[in-house]
Amino acid sequence: MLFTIRLNNVNGITTDNRVLCLETLKWIDDLISKSIIISGISIKERVRFFQSSKNKIDGLINKIEMS
Numbered sequence: 001m002l003f004t005i006r007l008n009n010v011n012g013i014t015t016d017n018r019v020l021c022l023e024t025l026k027w028i029d030d031l032i033s034k035s036i037i038i039s040g041i042s043i044k045e046r047v048r049f050f051q052s053s054k055n056k057i058d059g060l061i062n063k064i065e066m067s
Helices: 018-035 043-066
Strands: 003-007 011-015
Touching: 018 043
Parallel strands: none
Antiparallel strands: 003 011
C-alpha cells in the first residue's frame, strides 16, 4: 500500500510501510470523529484536545526518526 500525506501543500510523506499507513489512517479517523464535537466545548477542553493531537504527531515523528 502506498500512502501519501500532504502537509501544508509543501511538505509530504510517501511510504509503503503498511504499519505506518494503517496507524496514520486510524489517527486521522479518530481526529475527524473528535473534531465534530469540539464546537460545543470550552476553550480549556479545546486546548487539551489539540495538545493531545500534537503529542500524537510528535510520537509518530519520533517513531519515524528512530527507524
